[in-house]
Amino acid sequence: MVDALSVSNLSVTNPGAPPLLDQLNFNIAPGERVGLVGQSGCGKSLTAAALCGLLRPPLAITTGTARIDGVELVGAAPHVWRQIRGRRVFQIFQSPGTALTPARSIRAQLVETARIVGANPKQAVTSALETVALDPHVADFFPYQLSGGMKQRVLIAMALILRPRILIADEPTTGLDVLTEREILAALDKMANEVGSAVLFISHDLRAVAEIASRTLVMEHGRLVEDAPISDLAASTAPSARQLAEAAQALQSTC
Numbered sequence: 001m002v003d004a005l006s007v008s009n010l011s012v013t014n015p016g017a018p019p020l021l022d023q024l025n026f027n028i029a030p031g032e033r034v035g036l037v038g039q040s041g042c043g044k045s046l047t048a049a050a051l052c053g054l055l056r057p058p059l060a061i062t063t064g065t066a067r068i069d070g071v072e073l074v075g076a077a078p079h080v081w082r083q084i085r086g087r088r089v090f091q092i093f094q095s096p097g098t099a100l101t102p103a104r105s106i107r108a109q110l111v112e113t114a115r116i117v118g119a120n121p122k123q124a125v126t127s128a129l130e131t132v133a134l135d136p137h138v139a140d141f142f143p144y145q146l147s148g149g150m151k152q153r154v155l156i157a158m159a160l161i162l163r164p165r166i167l168i169a170d171e172p173t174t175g176l177d178v179l180t181e182r183e184i185l186a187a188l189d190k191m192a193n194e195v196g197s198a199v200l201f202i203s204h205d206l207r208a209v210a211e212i213a214s215r216t217l218v219m220e221h222g223r224l225v226e227d228a229p230i231s232d233l234a235a236s237t238a239p240s241a242r243q244l245a246e247a248a249q250a251l252q253s254t255c
């Protein structure tokens, strides 16, 4: 079976400087959920940007391949990206507001999403809002009327409608209170189960990753230094993987 995501020797460079992402290799199977963790600045968000075609010049992919569902992303033409974004890969960010159009109601934005994939708009909007546990009247709100957690769940509702092969969630709960974090993780979990999407869940927080994923990639200075089940990180040969596991354990024992 074709992997949902297959990354081989992928490097991203800022000209004249050492690679920011250095020869990344990893695969994610259909429906698999994988965490990507590592200290601030190690390259997690750049990885997401490279996989979503969102690198800004002068940053560029200089080596390697990345395929979603067998479709090559590296060097893909703009019209190919329009086919890939949303339907094959859907990304949610820490700041969901930037992904929503301020002057349009949530209903208008979800209906437009449903039309992209030829779904029945009324049914798709009702069912997606219900799955992410948002009240139906939220459809009549504008983005400014929603909390950060609600906006994040609207984006997950969009993913439910688009049914992407892989959802990339880049720090979707950072800066939110613990109850809101749980609501978002529950919505993500339901979405991935219902659609069968693979998930790449990016976070500093190994405890949040453990809620969603079973396997974890650990990144250090632009390189992948570990690819293992979360339960194996404490015994990793990579010091940063062990440190993350120890920090998560220490936090757990103080809570």
Ligand SMILES: Nc1ncnc2c1ncn2[C@@H]1O[C@H](COP(=O)(O)OP(=O)(O)OP(=O)(O)O)[C@@H](O)[C@H]1O
Residues within 6 Å of the ligand: 014, 020, 038, 039, 040, 041, 042, 043, 044, 045, 046, 047, 056, 059, 204
């Ligand atoms: N546009 C850019 N130009 C030059 N360097 C950049 C650019 N964007 C990111 N970087 C550098 O690439 C490295 C990785 O950044 P990235 O944002 O991927 O880190 P991160 O692991 O997501 O960090 P955090 O957890 O704090 O979000 C950092 O050293 C950063 O300074």
